[in-house]
Amino acid sequence: MTATTNKAGVISRDSLEGLFDALIARDYVPVGPTVREGVIVLDELRGVDDLPEGWTEDQDAATYRLMRRADAALFGFNNGQHAWKPYLFPPKAKLWEAEKTPDGGFSMRETPDAAKAFAFIGVRPCDLHAIQVQDAVFMAEQNTDPLYARRRRKAFTVVIQCGQAAKTCFCTSMDTGPRADGGFDLALTEILDADRHSFVVEAGSAAGASVLAEIPHSEARPDDLAAAEACTKRAVDQMGRTLDTTGVKDLLYGSYESRRWADLERRCLACGNCTMVCPTCFCTTVEDVTDLSGTHAERWRHWESCYTTDFSYIHGGSVRPTIRSRYRQWLVHKLATWQDQFGTSGCVGCGRCITWCPVGIDLTEEVRLIRDSERKKDAADGHVQEHPHASD
Amino acid sequence: MADKPKLAVWKFASCDGCQLTLLDCEDELLAVADAITIANFPEASRAVLDGPYDVSLVEGSITTAHDRERLEAVREQSGLLIAIGACATAGGIQALRNFADVRAFTDMVYAHPEYISTLETSTPLSAHVRVDMELRGCPINKAQLLEVVSALLNGRKPNVPQGSVCIECKMRGTPCIMVAHGTPCLGPVTHAGCGAICPAYNRGCYACFGPMERPNTASLAHHLGALGVADDAVQRLFRTYNASAPEFRREGDRHGGGA
Numbered sequence: 001m002t003a004t005t006n007k008a009g010v011i012s013r014d015s016l017e018g019l020f021d022a023l024i025a026r027d028y029v030p031v032g033p034t035v036r037e038g039v040i041v042l043d044e045l046r047g048v049d050d051l052p053e054g055w056t057e058d059q060d061a062a063t064y065r066l067m068r069r070a071d072a073a074l075f076g077f078n079n080g081q082h083a084w085k086p087y088l089f090p091p092k093a094k095l096w097e098a099e100k101t102p103d104g105g106f107s108m109r110e111t112p113d114a115a116k117a118f119a120f121i122g123v124r125p126c127d128l129h130a131i132q133v134q135d136a137v138f139m140a141e142q143n144t145d146p147l148y149a150r151r152r153r154k155a156f157t158v159v160i161q162c163g164q165a166a167k168t169c170f171c172t173s174m175d176t177g178p179r180a181d182g183g184f185d186l187a188l189t190e191i192l193d194a195d196r197h198s199f200v201v202e203a204g205s206a207a208g209a210s211v212l213a214e215i216p217h218s219e220a221r222p223d224d225l226a227a228a229e230a231c232t233k234r235a236v237d238q239m240g241r242t243l244d245t246t247g248v249k250d251l252l253y254g255s256y257e258s259r260r261w262a263d264l265e266r267r268c269l270a271c272g273n274c275t276m277v278c279p280t281c282f283c284t285t286v287e288d289v290t291d292l293s294g295t296h297a298e299r300w301r302h303w304e305s306c307y308t309t310d311f312s313y314i315h316g317g318s319v320r321p322t323i324r325s326r327y328r329q330w331l332v333h334k335l336a337t338w339q340d341q342f343g344t345s346g347c348v349g350c351g352r353c354i355t356w357c358p359v360g361i362d363l364t365e366e367v368r369l370i371r372d373s374e375r376k377k378d379a380a381d382g383h384v385q386e387h388p389h390a391s392d
Numbered sequence: 393m394a395d396k397p398k399l400a401v402w403k404f405a406s407c408d409g410c411q412l413t414l415l416d417c418e419d420e421l422l423a424v425a426d427a428i429t430i431a432n433f434p435e436a437s438r439a440v441l442d443g444p445y446d447v448s449l450v451e452g453s454i455t456t457a458h459d460r461e462r463l464e465a466v467r468e469q470s471g472l473l474i475a476i477g478a479c480a481t482a483g484g485i486q487a488l489r490n491f492a493d494v495r496a497f498t499d500m501v502y503a504h505p506e507y508i509s510t511l512e513t514s515t516p517l518s519a520h521v522r523v524d525m526e527l528r529g530c531p532i533n534k535a536q537l538l539e540v541v542s543a544l545l546n547g548r549k550p551n552v553p554q555g556s557v558c559i560e561c562k563m564r565g566t567p568c569i570m571v572a573h574g575t576p577c578l579g580p581v582t583h584a585g586c587g588a589i590c591p592a593y594n595r596g597c598y599a600c601f602g603p604m605e606r607p608n609t610a611s612l613a614h615h616l617g618a619l620g621v622a623d624d625a626v627q628r629l630f631r632t633y634n635a636s637a638p639e640f641r642r643e644g645d646r647h648g649g650g651a
């Protein structure tokens with residue numbers, strides 16, 4: 001399935017520092033996973049030593065625990081709370097500022113983005129897809145967001161092909177992993193067994209190839225490629241969750257009155273965590289602020305969530321006063337409306353919303369329950385009801 | 393500017409913390425004083441200018457009949473009345489009396505309880521007069537206070553988000569301590585405004601800013617139970633600075649063995 005594997009190389013564990021050296025020499029700011037505050041976060045990295053060597057995590061709905069591994073893997077974990085989103089699409093950004101002029105008017109000034117070019121190290125295939133989903137949102141021909149586009153065009157992407165899956169992962173259902181075949185500058189697969197610790201590496205762009213040329217590496221042998229394939233298979237076998245996407249758009253469009261939403265009204269906190277951690281959620285609000293003297297004004301954009309009533313406030317009140325209507329908005333947008341809007345699913349199966357929902361609401365389970373409940377309803381409508389609605 | 397707006401600060405049953413937030417705006421205070429006439433500010437000066445006032449910032453809850461009358465007078469003299477802090481918006485920590493017999497307390501605390509004239513309850517300003525805006529917090533957040541004052545001065549809508557503390561917590565990138573460490577946290581039901589300080593220092597949110605819009609306290613309380621928080625401890629979590637805010641009051645009442 002991959003023509004690129006022909007050109008694959010192998011970087012030894014000890015040569016991986018060369019990746020950081022080459023990137024830093026090119027003036028990139030390396031960003032990647034590191035252990036902080038008892039979790040694996042994404043942060044700026046100085047080198048290999050900052051990676052979560054020998055760490056892993058156990059995650060499930062509403063729970064995440066950092067744990068030690070028996071080996072010294074550098075990427076032996078899956079996605080944590082942080083996505084790459086804040087680096088390309090910052091939570092808060094000043095769009096412009098204005099000064100009052102003596103003649104009673106005002107002069108406006110753009111506030112250019114000063115961020116340096118990021119090198120993302122250890123992007124999971126699902127997250128690479130998430131970035132591509134946001135590209136479609138922010139870099140559409142007609143409406144390109146200058147801040148996002150600038151950062152995205154400058155970024156260097158190093159994918160880490162998954163060799164394991166968390167209980168919350170379902171990339172295989174969303175067709176976004178556990179292996180990426182393109183769209184990266186470099187892709188690494190970590191091989192760690194009794195006699196080797198190395199990375200199978202593929203270049204996916206000219207920039208990637210030129211960085212790779214500076215890192216000591218050898219040509220991949222068939223057994224290296226076989227080991228990389230085994231990694232992918234292991235991740236597939238460990239896939240913790242599934243989401244049946246068959247006809248999911250029509251299913252959700254047809255479920256506006258599903259009785260399942262009442263259950264979500266009871267459980268969902270409308271706290272917005274799922275939208276904040278989701279690597280594809282892109283909603284913002286814009287606020288104007290002034291100083292006390294009224295001579296200086298600024299316009300800020302910051303992340304917003306469809307779970308707040310402010311977000312859907314129009315004259316006279318919020319159009320989504322109930323929690324059920326807000327959860328429904330989120331789920332239906334993510335899995336159905338997104339397809340009409342951008343031609344892809346808005347969900348890449350990263351599992352973050354499952355782990356980081358304080359009460360563990362799991363969209364894969366909700367879709368399953370909606371499907372079941374609609375099936376029962378159809379059966380009832382056709383007078384061939386087999387299961388009474390006792391447990392709903 | 394000939395007609396600078398007149399701002400007055402009033403105090404009822406409270407600790408002065410919210411007024412001190414205004415005093416704490418050291419750097420900005422000069423600009424504030426430039427832009428408005430401070431007509432009454434007990435923490436800063438004893439001088440009191442006569443009303444009417446364009447804006448009154450009112451701190452504290454109503455716990456005596458005399459204070460109730462005083463509040464009515466403030467209302468009459470004020471264009472906009474802004475309740476500041478948990479006492480003024482929910483009754484404050486002193487609203488714990490609402491769950492008990494206040495006379496038992498006065499008997500216990502004072503040598504001559506017969507001299508104490510107090511109401512049975514501690515109530516928010518809105519229980520007595522029309523309140524134009526509420527600024528939450530115990531104490532209020534300095535940036536939010538300045539935001540409201542600049543918005544008023546510049547004739548624009550203040551930016552005061554109504555959503556959860558979790559949104560602020562995630563925007564600052566704090567790893568969720570409830571999910572990652574099992575630490576009980578009230579962030580998911582608490583009104584934003586503080587910037588999610590406590591989780592950033594490994595403490596669960598104490599809900600200083602009171603209930604967010606339509607909080608689902610029952611779902612969170614159920615989850616706290618699942619995390620191993622005892623039922624009476626769940627009650628205590630909801631009964632702090634905003635114990636008498638209706639949504640927290642109802643949730644607290646459902647726990648602690650029917651107390």
Ligand code: SF4
Nearest residue numbers: 278347348350351353
């Ligand atoms: S909806 Fe959930 S699983 Fe899907 S991409 Fe967003 S956070 Fe990940």
Ligand code: SF4
Nearest residue numbers: 268269271272274357
């Ligand atoms: S689904 Fe979970 S994370 Fe999302 S708003 Fe509801 S309770 Fe919060």
Ligand code: SF4
Nearest residue numbers: 558561568569577579
């Ligand atoms: S630590 Fe508390 S406030 Fe922060 S996201 Fe978690 S539950 Fe919400």
